[in-house]
Amino acid sequence: MAALLEAMNLSKTYGSTIAVDGVSLSVQKGALFGLLGPNGSGKTTMIKMLTGQVRPTGGSATVLDLDVEKDPITVRERIGIIPEQETPPSFLSAEEYLHFVGAVRGIPDLDERADWWFDFLEFKDKRDVLCKDLSRGTRQKLMFTQAFIHRPVLALIDEPLINFDPIMQMKVKDFLQTYVKDGGTVFISTHILEIAEEICSDFAILHNGHLLYTGAIDDIGDEHLSEFFLTRVRQDNHV
Numbered sequence: 001m002a003a004l005l006e007a008m009n010l011s012k013t014y015g016s017t018i019a020v021d022g023v024s025l026s027v028q029k030g031a032l033f034g035l036l037g038p039n040g041s042g043k044t045t046m047i048k049m050l051t052g053q054v055r056p057t058g059g060s061a062t063v064l065d066l067d068v069e070k071d072p073i074t075v076r077e078r079i080g081i082i083p084e085q086e087t088p089p090s091f092l093s094a095e096e097y098l099h100f101v102g103a104v105r106g107i108p109d110l111d112e113r114a115d116w117w118f119d120f121l122e123f124k125d126k127r128d129v130l131c132k133d134l135s136r137g138t139r140q141k142l143m144f145t146q147a148f149i150h151r152p153v154l155a156l157i158d159e160p161l162i163n164f165d166p167i168m169q170m171k172v173k174d175f176l177q178t179y180v181k182d183g184g185t186v187f188i189s190t191h192i193l194e195i196a197e198e199i200c201s202d203f204a205i206l207h208n209g210h211l212l213y214t215g216a217i218d219d220i221g222d223e224h225l226s227e228f229f230l231t232r233v234r235q236d237n238h239v
């Protein structure tokens with residue numbers, strides 16, 4: 001099966017800092033792929049390169065068979081994205097922001113879809129509130145909505161559950177699992193290993209910018225993902 005996303009020897013340096021160091025990985029259609037790694041290991045930089053927000057200093061990436069560096073705009077048109085700690089524009093209400101997204105994405109039945117999301121993520125009462133006055137969790141609900149409202153074949157989400165309470169986390173985890181069962185593909189970055197173990201089909205571990213491991217969750221055997229992760233990161237620290 002062809003990969004929906006492929007990174008080939010992808011690297012990024014900022015001055016003397018090597019943020020990502022020759023990472024190759026691929027994500028198949030229907031995967032819920034988790035990019036794992038300690039703080040500062042390069043997860044956000046990987047997502048930025050894969051979505052054309054940052055130019056790699058080495059290697060290349062294809063997303064939906066498009067070269068991300070050559071065609072970042074088409075890539076971004078076709079995917080859903082939630083960048084790290086991104087918030088919606090402060091001066092628009094939640095509903096105005098979704099109208100804006102609907103216009104950019106050319107969504108014909110935007111109002112119906114927006115109603116569905118307001119109901120599903122339980123923030124209908126906030127639709128007319130300016131984004132600057134929304135709580136962090138509600139802003140995350142809105143960011144989640146904008147990433148999925150056009151039903152992209154692939155969504156890339158940096159720390160999807162970070163601002164959600166446990167009930168909302170459960171809802172969003174179920175949504176992501178159903179989304180991939182229905183034919184979508186989702187790429188998340190997280191350092192919450194329990195969440196990755198619960199919902200991801202495949203994963204990769206980054207450490208100090210380089211790839212320590214990539215494979216299917218089912219292939220790690222009886223070991224918990226957290227033990228597997230810690231063993232590999234500790235081994236790498238002693239190399």
Ligand SMILES: Nc1ncnc2c1ncn2[C@@H]1O[C@H](COP(=O)(O)OP(=O)(O)OP(=O)(O)O)[C@@H](O)[C@H]1O
Nearest residue numbers: 014017018019037038039040041042043044045046
């Ligand atoms: N714009 C930038 N300029 C300089 N250094 C940067 C920049 N962005 C990231 N870095 C550095 O690159 C490395 C990887 O950062 P990155 O944000 O990709 O890691 P991360 O795994 O997402 O971390 P976290 O889990 O803490 O969010 C870090 O050392 C960081 O300081």
